[in-house]
Amino acid sequence: MPGATVNAIPTRARILYASAELFRRQGYAATGLKQIAAESEATLGSVYHFFPGGKQQLADEVLRVGGRFFLALYETIAAGAVDLVSAVRDFFDGAGQTLLATGFADACPIATVAGEIASTNEVLRAAVADTFESWLDALAEDAVEAGIEADRARALALSVLALLEGAFLLSRSLRSLEPMRSCADSAVALVSAALADSREASRR
Amino acid sequence: MPGATVNAIPTRARILYASAELFRRQGYAATGLKQIAAESEATLGSVYHFFPGGKQQLADEVLRVGGRFFLALYETIAAGAVDLVSAVRDFFDGAGQTLLATGFADACPIATVAGEIASTNEVLRAAVADTFESWLDALAEDAVEAGIEADRARALALSVLALLEGAFLLSRSLRSLEPMRSCADSAVALVSAALADSREASRR
DNA sequence: GTCTATAGAGAGATAGAC
DNA sequence: GTCTATCTCTCTATAGAC
Numbered sequence A, B: 001m002p003g004a005t006v007n008a009i010p011t012r013a014r015i016l017y018a019s020a021e022l023f024r025r026q027g028y029a030a031t032g033l034k035q036i037a038a039e040s041e042a043t044l045g046s047v048y049h050f051f052p053g054g055k056q057q058l059a060d061e062v063l064r065v066g067g068r069f070f071l072a073l074y075e076t077i078a079a080g081a082v083d084l085v086s087a088v089r090d091f092f093d094g095a096g097q098t099l100l101a102t103g104f105a106d107a108c109p110i111a112t113v114a115g116e117i118a119s120t121n122e123v124l125r126a127a128v129a130d131t132f133e134s135w136l137d138a139l140a141e142d143a144v145e146a147g148i149e150a151d152r153a154r155a156l157a158l159s160v161l162a163l164l165e166g167a168f169l170l171s172r173s174l175r176s177l178e179p180m181r182s183c184a185d186s187a188v189a190l191v192s193a194a195l196a197d198s199r200e201a202s203r204r
Numbered sequence C: 001g002t003c004t005a006t007a008g009a010g011a012g013a014t015a016g017a018c
Numbered sequence D: 001g002t003c004t005a006t007c008t009c010t011c012t013a014t015a016g017a018c
Helices: A011-026 A033-039 A044-050 A054-079 A084-101 A111-117 A122-145 A150-174 A178-203 B011-026 B033-039 B044-050 B054-079 B084-101 B111-117 B122-145 B150-174 B178-203
Strands: none
Touching (some): A011 A044, A011 A111, A033 A044, A084 A150, A111 A150, A122 B150, A150 A178, A150 B111, A150 B122, A150 B150, B011 B033, B011 B111, B054 B122, B150 B178
């Protein structure tokens, strides 16, 4: 392929990446398609070429792709951890490091948009709900594998994810890692308590 | 005062109230001043008459006033509860009831805006941070009065508030009270554990 | 696939009559 | 204090040349 620029990032991917960054930082309504085009070094025409459904289609895809990426990040960290407690601890630690490295800008890939559109855009709310459920399934599955009963595992997953989302919002708002650190401790405590209960139950 | 309409709600208050409702449901960027004027049955001129600083000044005031109202709600509930565990339980229950009664629209009065502007509007971020801190102070103060040591009380307050904020986001997104219920249980568990630890420490 | 130009609607903000 | 008219800007979306 003479003259071809090898490994150049395709336009569609650049648009998705830039959109993901802008949506998570500024939200859906505050981010314009022109800003996305500029940030991704594409033209408005290209944005509509790849996403004929306009802003909503673009956001739908950003939420789902970003959600899968975040899930993969959790699974990678969990695979490298010795147990569920370490996995949760490591994930919260990584979230805190990312917050610090980005000036408290990059937190959850979907939370900012989720809050905005939950009551006003059913298409995007469904994308958010599907994504949250996929995370909850992964967390609960790991909890079940660690010996926690299924209902308890689901409740635990909900609380751990809520702690993470709440910590993201508080740490971004207060510009401090203190909320993330306290919530990491609490998430670890909840997981530990659930594990202790399951061990006690199996002893009977 | 012949002919005076007694107890008519003043225009300024109507604007604040309508803004609070729209901002918390749709966010800052998605809510227009014309929509606020229409919803509050005022004119655009009146909005700028009372809030010459425009949209940002209006939002700043909405965040602070809404935050004080939410704090007062907590304090009322806490005053009527027999202990800290009941206070937390009752507050989460009330939050769930409001979510259900409003079709999962009315959650935290500041969270939606907080997520949007944390990285882009320093004035509003400061209003959000001040408000969160006032809630954390109230919660931690009650924890200290219940016998929990100050540092632990602060960490507990951060986790309980994060659980509440995370539960709001998840319940709105999934359109289910399940996250709110699980997070209520976890918040109660965290408070109970802190109280048990403080009793054990004072016994030594 | 990429790019420019532009339509049409709506935004925030202002001026000035009443 | 209230209201209308309007300025200017930006938004989403589309059309069509290349």
